[in-house]
Amino acid sequence: MEKLNKGLSQRVNLAGVKFALQLFTTKRRNALAHVGVKNISAVDWSKVKASGFKGCVFDKDNTLTSPYSLCFHPEVKDSFADCIKAFDGKVALLSNSAGLSQYDPHGEEANAIEKKLGVPVLRHKKKKPAGEPGLLEKHFEAQAHELVMVGDRTFTDVAYGNSLGMLTVKCEPFTSKGENLFVKLARKIEALLVLLLRAAGCKPPQHDLVAREATLATFTKA
Ligand SMILES: [Mg+2]
Incomplete structure (x- = not known):
């Protein structure tokens, strides 16, 4: 039984499943990103920086690389090079594989x-969306809400980003090649859920640094 649990937890992101269930409550x-783009080339990083954000955290697979x-x-x-320049190098990767103590x-x-x-690749113990107190604050010497999560x-x-009060940027994956069945299924559920939430008029969490919705619109290039 223990073996089965271990095997399952390696394939299924239990923190992700827990989060998905919480979506039906409070x-x-x-689940809604502040900014949605095809890929990060549509983001105007200098505008994001000018709004007061101090650093960016990137997922790796299907965000920066295949x-x-x-x-x-x-x-x-x-x-990505523009982002590093705009944020004076205050950029790091947070992956659910590389740098995660369970897999790496x-x-x-x-x-x-x-x-x-x-x-830099952050070394951490918990899979996103679970957060670890102080991980980002220590690396960036900034509060989590002053940072941007991109994935x-x-x-x-x-x-992960929204639960820590960050600005969240969601991009589309480059490819589904190489992804396991759980991830493929999760993506379909995610897309349906986001569609339903938006149709019901649900908005992303309020963010102090982007009090006006018009500011968010400046974060993407026309
Ligand atoms: Mg990814």
């Missing part, structure tokens, strides 16, 4: 990504 706003790849996806390479206990994968992509998944990246 936390439904946390799954398991160690090279930037060609469509986002320049934009010695940080070998995180080291390889840091070497190849030239960006392609609602139940992990968006939920």
Whole structure:
């Protein structure tokens, strides 16, 4: 039984499932990103920075690279460099594989990504959307709500960022190739849920640094 539980928890993100269930109660706003883009090349990073944000946290797979790849996806390479420039290098990766103690206990994968992509990979113990107190604050020397979370998944990246009071940017995945069945199914549920929430008039959580909705519109390029 223990073996079965362990196997299941490796395939299924239990924190993600827990979050999904909470959406039917009080936390439904946390499923909605403040900014939605095809990929990060549509984000105007200097405008985001000018609004008072102090750093950006990126998911890796299907946000910056194809799954398991160690090279930037060609469509986002320049934009990521723009982001690093706009935020004076205050950019880091938070992955549910590399740097996560469960899958990368010695940080070998995180080291390889840091070497190849030239960006710090946060070492952490809990899978997104579960947060670890102080992880981001320590790395960025800023409050979590002064940071931006960028990722392609609602139940992990968006939920994580919103639950910590961050600005959330959701991009579309580059590909579903290489993703397991659970992730494919989760994506379908996420898309349906977001559609239903938006149809019901639900909005993303309020953010102090973007009090006016018009400000959010300036974060994406026309
Ligand atoms: Mg991803």
